[in-house]
Structures are given as C-alpha cells and as structure tokens.
Amino acid sequence: MRPYIDKKNKMTKQIYVGLFIIFFIFSLLQVGILDERIFQAFSRVENLLKGMVPPTISEPIDVAGAAVESLQVAVMGTLWGVVFSIVLAMFAAKNVSPHISISYAVKAFAAFVRAVPALIWALLFIVAIGLGPTPGILALAVNSIGMLMKVYAEAIEEIDTGIIDALKATGASQFQVVMQGIIPSIMSIFISWSIFRFDINIRYAAVLGVVGAGGIGWELVRASRVMAYDEVLGITLVIFGMILLAELVTRFLKDRADMATLKAME
Amino acid sequence: MSEVVLETKDLSMEFPDGTQALKNVTLTIKKGELVSIIGPSGAGKSTFMRSLNMLNKPTEGQIVFEGENVLKARGKQLRQIRRRIGMVFQHFNLIKRSPTYQNVLHGRLGYLPSLKGGLGRFSEEDTRQALEILRRVGLEDQAFKRADELSGGQQQRVGIAQAIAQTPSLLLADEPIASLDPSSSENVMTYLKNVCQEDGLTSIVNLHQVDFAKKFAHRIIGIKAGEVVFDGSPKELTEGITNYLYYSK
Numbered sequence: 192m193r194p195y196i197d198k199k200n201k202m203t204k205q206i207y208v209g210l211f212i213i214f215f216i217f218s219l220l221q222v223g224i225l226d227e228r229i230f231q232a233f234s235r236v237e238n239l240l241k242g243m244v245p246p247t248i249s250e251p252i253d254v255a256g257a258a259v260e261s262l263q264v265a266v267m268g269t270l271w272g273v274v275f276s277i278v279l280a281m282f283a284a285k286n287v288s289p290h291i292s293i294s295y296a297v298k299a300f301a302a303f304v305r306a307v308p309a310l311i312w313a314l315l316f317i318v319a320i321g322l323g324p325t326p327g328i329l330a331l332a333v334n335s336i337g338m339l340m341k342v343y344a345e346a347i348e349e350i351d352t353g354i355i356d357a358l359k360a361t362g363a364s365q366f367q368v369v370m371q372g373i374i375p376s377i378m379s380i381f382i383s384w385s386i387f388r389f390d391i392n393i394r395y396a397a398v399l400g401v402v403g404a405g406g407i408g409w410e411l412v413r414a415s416r417v418m419a420y421d422e423v424l425g426i427t428l429v430i431f432g433m434i435l436l437a438e439l440v441t442r443f444l445k446d447r448a449d450m451a452t453l454k455a456m457e
Numbered sequence: 458m459s460e461v462v463l464e465t466k467d468l469s470m471e472f473p474d475g476t477q478a479l480k481n482v483t484l485t486i487k488k489g490e491l492v493s494i495i496g497p498s499g500a501g502k503s504t505f506m507r508s509l510n511m512l513n514k515p516t517e518g519q520i521v522f523e524g525e526n527v528l529k530a531r532g533k534q535l536r537q538i539r540r541r542i543g544m545v546f547q548h549f550n551l552i553k554r555s556p557t558y559q560n561v562l563h564g565r566l567g568y569l570p571s572l573k574g575g576l577g578r579f580s581e582e583d584t585r586q587a588l589e590i591l592r593r594v595g596l597e598d599q600a601f602k603r604a605d606e607l608s609g610g611q612q613q614r615v616g617i618a619q620a621i622a623q624t625p626s627l628l629l630a631d632e633p634i635a636s637l638d639p640s641s642s643e644n645v646m647t648y649l650k651n652v653c654q655e656d657g658l659t660s661i662v663n664l665h666q667v668d669f670a671k672k673f674a675h676r677i678i679g680i681k682a683g684e685v686v687f688d689g690s691p692k693e694l695t696e697g698i699t700n701y702l703y704y705s706k
Contacts, residue, residue, distance in 0.1 A: 356512050357550035357616075361623055362540030362567020363574065370575035371563055375554050 261406030268331025305337030324405030468518035493674035540567025543620025564622025610641030
C-alpha cells in the first residue's frame with residue numbers, strides 16, 4: 192500500500208509542478224515581463240532621478256496639513272472601526288450571540304467587508320459622499336471592521352464559558368455579562384489588535400488620498416501630475432517619516448500594554 | 458426549620474443527544490439545611506444543580522424556589538430569582554484580570570440597573586460590604602490583587618465571597634473543592650460551612666468526597682445515573698450504600 196500511495200503523491204506533485212511551469216511561461220509571453228521598453232527605460236529613469244534630487248517641498252504648510260489630515264483619517268477610521276467591531280463581535284461570537292444564525296450572518300457580513308479592499312471602499316464612499324477626508328474615514332472604518340470583528344469574535348469565543356455562567360448565576364443582565372465579564376477577559380487581545388490595526392490604517396491613510404479621499408496621498412498625485420518629481424520625492428519622504436513615527440508610537444504603546452500584562456502575571 | 462425553600466417535582470432532563478441526565482428528581486429542601494449531594498462523576502449532580510438556577514433547562518418537571526416557579530421565569534423575573542441563589546463553581550470562574558474586590562462586587566450585579574452595573578458603578582455601600590465579606594473569608598489583604606494572582610484555595614474563597622455578596626437565601630456549590638489540594642479543600646469547606654451557619658443560609662453542595670460530605674452536611678442525597686437513590690442523615694449513610702453509589706453497576 193505504502194509505495195503505491197507514495198507513487199501517487201509523487202505523481203500529483205509532478206502534475207502540479209508541470210501546470211505551474213506552463214502557467215508561468217504562458218504569463219511571461221502574455222504579459223511580456225521582458226518588455227523591450229525596459230531596456231530603453233534607462234534614460235527616462237535617469238531623467239526622473241535627476242528631477243527628483245534635491246527633494247523639495249514647495250508648500251510646506253499644505254503638505255504638513257495634509258500629513259496631519261492623513262493621521263486624523265487613520266485615527267478616526269480606527270476609532271470607529273474599533274467601536275463598531277466590538278459591538279458587532281458580541282453578536283458574531285457563538286457563545287454570546289442571541290442566536291446562532293445571527294452569528295453566521297454577522298460573520299458573513301465581516302467576510303464580505305474584508306474581501307473588498309480599502310481602496311475600493313474609498314472609491315465607493317467618494318461616489319456616495321464626495322471628495323475629502325470623510326469617505327477616507329468611512330473606508331478605513333469599514334475595512335477595519337472586517338478584520339477586527341473577526342479577531343475580537345474569536346477572542347470572545349475562546350474565553351471560558353464558566354465565566355459567563357458565573358455572572359449569569361448572579362442575576363446579571365446580558366449587558367452586564369458583556370461589560371463586566373467578557374470585555375475585561377479579552378482586554379489584552381483587544382488592545383494589541385486595535386494597535387496593530389491602527390498601524391495598518393496609517394499606511395492606508397497615506398495611500399487613500401491618491402483616489403481623492405483626503406490626506407497626503409492627494410498631494411503626491413498633484414505633484415506627479417505636474418511632473419514636479421523633486422516634490423514627489425519630498426512628499427514621499429514625509430510619508431516615510433510619518434509612517435516611521437507611527438510605527439515607533441504603536442510599538443511603544445504595544446510594549447506598554449505587554450509590560451502591564453507581564454507585570455500582572457508575575 | 459420547617460419553611461420550604463426549594464422544591465423540585467419530577468425533574469427530568471434529557472440532553473439533545475438523548476442522554477437521560479435526570480430522572481424524576483423530587484426533593485424538598487428546608488430553610489437552614491446544609492445538604493450535600495454525592496455520587497459518581499456523570500451521575501447528574503451538576504446537571505441537577507445547574508437546573509436550579511436555569512443555567513441549563515430541564516426538559517420536564519417543576520422547580521419551586523421560595524414560592525416562584527423557576528422554569529416559567531423569563532428575563533427580569535429569572536434574574537431576580539438568580540440573584541437570590543448564590544453559586545460557587547469547581548473552577549472558580551472568576552474574572553482573572555479583574556481585582557479580587559471587583560469579583561466580589563459582581564455578586565451585586567443582579568441588584569443594579571443594567572447600565573449602572575455594566576459600567577461597574579457600584580455604590581460605596583456595596584464596596585464596603587464586599588471588603589467586609591472578603592475579611593470574613595480571610596482575604597482582606599488580597600482585595601486589590603488581580604484574581605489570578607491568588608492561589609486556588611484563595612480563588613475559591615473569592616468565589617464564596619461573590620456568592621455571599623448576593624445576600625442569597627440559597628447557596629449552591631458545584632464541586633467546590635474538586636480541583637484543590639487536601640489542605641485547601643479542608644480550609645474552603647470550613648469557610649463555606651461557617652459562612653452558611655453565620656448567615657443561616659440554606660446550602661446545597663455537590664461533592665464526590667464522601668468523608669467531606671459527612672463532615673459538612675446535615676443531610677446527604679445520593680444520586681446515581683440521574684436518580685435519587687439515597688436521602689438521609691450522614692449517620693444513615695452506611696458503607697454499603699456508598700459502595701452501591703460508587704461501585705455497583
């Protein structure tokens with residue numbers, strides 16, 4: 192039996208590898224990765240690079256304002272995302288949901304929301320609301336809900352059912368069980384995922400402006416449209432600095448949260 | 458001593474998979490009694506106890522607690538019944554990350570409006586009471602520690618404190634010492650008995666250690682395969698009955 196199964200597995204593997212190679216070659220021909228334009232691009236790249244240095248920022252106040260707006264979009268998007276996610280997670284988690292079908296419905300909603308990228312949400316909200324930071328905030332909030340609700344709900348499903356029983360046995364209402372029992376129990380997971388999501392949202396917020404949803408991305412597009420490549424590099428550096436700063440802040444927050452947990456565990 | 462606190466009539470429970478966990482359990486518990494339910498694992502002790510405050514729903518029969526029909530109670534009425542029944546669990550079931558006194562205060566949740574309790578806005582009086590109860594179970598020094606920093610025996614005493622904070626008329630304890638070492642068990646049972654006697658509480662304790670049951674209870678009920686097979690004083694519980702309870706098929 193054993194050699195037969197081995198042989199069969201080997202055969203399957205060979206088929207997969209073969210299909211993969213065929214697909215790869217097909218793609219190469221179809222897309223033309225080795226486009227001859229690549230070889231002619233050197234002079235243009237040279238021009239681009241020459242145009243980029245030295246990086247400048249012609250209107251520092253505008254760019255700074257746009258950077259702050261991006262941060263605001265990220266903060267607000269995360270905040271709304273967190274608030275809605277935690278509420279929805281209570282309905283999504285099987286052990287606290289009023290009914291199992293509600294749990295499935297909410298989870299399906301989250302999966303759908305998650306499947307649509309933030310940029311598409313931004314485009315949709317721009318159509319619905321108009322340009323500016325509001326569609327950006329909504330897009331990030333909706334996109335955050337997709338992810339956070341799933342992780343919060345999983346955290347809730349993992350808590351000990353005994354805790355819920357114990358609080359119910361005291362005559363506590365469902366709201367009290369959630370607030371006094373479930374939320375304290377998932378606090379550390381809740382904090383670390385929320386911080387992680389904030390980190391992601393800052394990166395998104397920088398890009399969302401490209402489609403017109405406010406923030407620094409818009410400045411980047413504006414500069415590239417007028418072929419002011421020195422400004423493009425300048426703004427890119429500002430974005431880089433912004434994300435780096437956010438990274439440092441979130442890491443600091445996370446360490447603080449971890450420290451608090453560790454301290455309490457001792 | 459004659460006032461009836463709890464009465465069950467023909468209480469039966471069948472799990473969805475067809476297992477018959479309880480068969481026509483008819484019992485009367487009088488005020489001030491310390492009752493111990495013994496029996497092997499899987500006999501239905503926990504199921505019986507959890508039925509009394511509707512943590513699981515019996516399929517047939519009747520439970521009357523202080524004149525109220527428990528099985529018919531819904532929503533607010535059920536919560537008002539539950540707050541008068543304190544419950545202590547085998548695995549303590551405390552909120553590990555919350556401080557000890559907060560866990561005791563959870564016993565007051567049933568008396569607070571939903572929003573106020575949910576936000577943890579306990580009154581000063583309740584907090585004072587909680588600290589007083591912690592003193593009674595010998596944990597006044599641990600009041601502000603996180604619950605999971607306490608040892609198993611201490612956590613179970615917090616569990617008892619939480620149940621007492623409800624000012625219940627009936628105290629249920631579901632295998633309170635099953636996951637404790639012998640000396641902590643001794644200690645927890647002593648506190649449990651003292652608290653019950655000081656407050657004149659009626660109490661039902663599930664135990665599988667017969668010797669503890671004999672020492673603790675006024676009355677012992679033996680359950681086997683979902684049926685009451687013994688109901689009497691500790692003296693009446695002979696070795697023959699214990700053997701029948703635990704060993705015979």
